[in-house]
Amino acid sequence: MGPKVDVPVYDLSLIRGLWEVRVKKHRQKQKKEQERVERSALARIDQEWQYRIYCKTLKTKELNQLHHYLERSTLKDVPPYRTDAQVYAGDQQQDQKVQQDEKDPDQKNLILQLEGERWVDFPRELQWMTYLQEWHVRGTRIRQLPDYLTLFTQLTVLETPKNTIMELPPEIGKLTELRVLNLSYNRLSRVPPELGGCEKLERLELAGNHNLSELPFELSSLKQLVHLDIAENRFISIPICTLRMTSLQLLDLSNNHLTDLPQDMDRLEQLVSLYVHKNNLQYLPLCLTNISTLRMVVVSGDELTCVPTKLCNNPDIKFIRLYDNSSSEKKKKKKKEEEKKKKERRRRWREQEEEVKDSREKEFMEAYISSLKDRDTVPFSTTKVSISCLL
Numbered sequence: 001m002g003p004k005v006d007v008p009v010y011d012l013s014l015i016r017g018l019w020e021v022r023v024k025k026h027r028q029k030q031k032k033e034q035e036r037v038e039r040s041a042l043a044r045i046d047q048e049w050q051y052r053i054y055c056k057t058l059k060t061k062e063l064n065q066l067h068h069y070l071e072r073s074t075l076k077d078v079p080p081y082r083t084d085a086q087v088y089a090g091d092q093q094q095d096q097k098v099q100q101d102e103k104d105p106d107q108k109n110l111i112l113q114l115e116g117e118r119w120v121d122f123p124r125e126l127q128w129m130t131y132l133q134e135w136h137v138r139g140t141r142i143r144q145l146p147d148y149l150t151l152f153t154q155l156t157v158l159e160t161p162k163n164t165i166m167e168l169p170p171e172i173g174k175l176t177e178l179r180v181l182n183l184s185y186n187r188l189s190r191v192p193p194e195l196g197g198c199e200k201l202e203r204l205e206l207a208g209n210h211n212l213s214e215l216p217f218e219l220s221s222l223k224q225l226v227h228l229d230i231a232e233n234r235f236i237s238i239p240i241c242t243l244r245m246t247s248l249q250l251l252d253l254s255n256n257h258l259t260d261l262p263q264d265m266d267r268l269e270q271l272v273s274l275y276v277h278k279n280n281l282q283y284l285p286l287c288l289t290n291i292s293t294l295r296m297v298v299v300s301g302d303e304l305t306c307v308p309t310k311l312c313n314n315p316d317i318k319f320i321r322l323y324d325n326s327s328s329e330k331k332k333k334k335k336k337e338e339e340k341k342k343k344e345r346r347r348r349w350r351e352q353e354e355e356v357k358d359s360r361e362k363e364f365m366e367a368y369i370s371s372l373k374d375r376d377t378v379p380f381s382t383t384k385v386s387i388s389c390l391l
Contacts, residue, residue, distance in 0.1 A: 115139055122146045130154075138162055150174045161185050161205070173197030184208050184229070193218035203227040207252070210234065220244035231255050231275070243267045254278050254298070266290035274298070277322050284308060298322065 111134040112126065119140035127148040134157040143164050150171045158175070159182040166187045172178075173194030178201055185208035195201075196218035204225060206212060213234040219241040227250045228242065235256040242251065248268050255278040265271075266287040273296045274288075281299060283306035288294065294317055301321035312319050 110134070111136065113137075114142075117141050127151065133157070135159065140164075145169055145172075147171075153177065156180070158182070168192055168195070170194040176200065179203065181205070188212055191215055191219070195219060196221040198222070199224065201225055205229040206233070208232040215239040215241050217241050223247055226250065228252070238262055238265075246270070249273070249293075251275070261285050261288075263287055269293070272296070282306065284311065289314075296320070 110129075110132045112129065112132050114122075114137045116139060119137075119142060121142060122145075126146065130151045131154060132152055133154050135152075135155065136157075137160040139162045141164055142160075143166055145160075145165065145168070147169075149169065152175065154177060155175050156177050157180040158178060159180065161182050161184040163186055165183065166189075168183065168188060168191060170192045171194070172181075172192065173196065175198055178198045180203045181195075181198070181201060182203070182205040184205045188206065188209040189211040191206070191212070193216035196216070199221055201222050202224055204222070204227070207229045208231070210233060212230070213236070215230070217240060219239075222241075222245055224247055225245045226247055228245065228248055229250075229252040230239075231252045231254040233256055235253065235258065237258065238253065238261065242248070243262065243264060245268070247270055249270055249272045251268070251271060251273070252275040254275045258276060258279040258281060260281065261276070261284060263285050264287060265285055268291065270293050271291050272293050274294065275298045277298050277300045279300065280303060282303050284297075284299065284304070286308050288297070289308050289310045296318045297311065298320045299322070301323055304321070307319075311317060
């Protein structure tokens with residue numbers, strides 16, 4: 001037996017618990033510090049100074065071209081669309097805007113605007129303007145959104161109508177601050193399910209893409225969506241995700257290939273306006289009368305045969321029945337024209353038959369008269385015929 005040694009015994013679970021508490025507090029402290037830095041104006045001021053330093057390296061021609069598409073202004077002076085003539089007036093205005101941003105950074109809105117067919121791609125310098133809050137790109141020949149789109153974490157408005165964009169990247173779901181997304185009149189054939197991550201989205205416009213025929217079920221998470229426009233596409237039925245957008249107030253499904261509406265349309269409890277004209281609807285479901293907020297319904301009345309009476313007679317609802325399809329009227333006109341043509345053909349055929357009969361009768365009369373004349377004269381020769389029969 002050797003000398004006795006005292007070995008300390010500890011509860012490792014207590015040490016582990018203390019360590020986890022310290023790590024948790026440290027992470028919370030880091031998170032608060034990061035949020036404080038993001039809320040401060042220092043990051044935005046640093047970005048603006050980086051932009052000014054970059055502008056100093058450009059030539060005057062390049063600088064003027066850059067100022068043609070990038071513009072900064074306050075929220076109060078933002079028009080819906082600005083022209084290229086509205087550009088910066090010099091470094092003094094930049095200094096004034098930087099000072100104004102330092103005093104009241106919440107009243108500042110940073111906007112990118114591109115317009116015209118001369119634009120084929122986004123400018124290279126745009127990747128450093130991550131402080132931009134709105135994009136307005138209209139009537140260009142741009143085919144795709146840039147790869148660095150996810151860097152614009154403060155982006156709230158993305159309007160790119162009337163371009164040639166063929167695909168929406170899945171990274172669009174990382175723009176969690178996005179409120180307005182307008183991709184109307186492009187060449188989209190599908191919408192990525194990642195778009196459901198933009199849970200703050202309030203307005204979604206996808207009209208006039210023509211190849212679009214369905215929406216992913218993941219868009220059901222857009223609970224704050226108020227305006228949905230998917231007109232002028234190839235939808236044969238209402239997407240399932242649409243009926244789960246509980247805050248929806250305006251739904252435009254006009255000019256598609258719908259044949260009926262679902263019987264659970266009353267799930268849209270806040271729906272105010274419904275546009276379903278220029279479709280192939282033959283009836284409207286009775287469940288529409290259960291939507292108390294409904295104020296306007298626009299349909300095509302050419303093929304519509306069944307409409308709830310309560311929907312038509314409700315004085316609070318503007319029930320507008322359009323006859324712009326005119327398919328039945330065209331058919332009736334075609335039938336009338338065909339009947340007229342048939343009658344005209346029959347009349348002409350009868351006239352031709354009468355003319356043929358008259359001509360035949362005239363020929364017969366002439367031949368008969370000539371034969372009578374021949375009978376009055378003596379024939380030049382006669383022929384004697386003998387017939388013998390065997391009994």
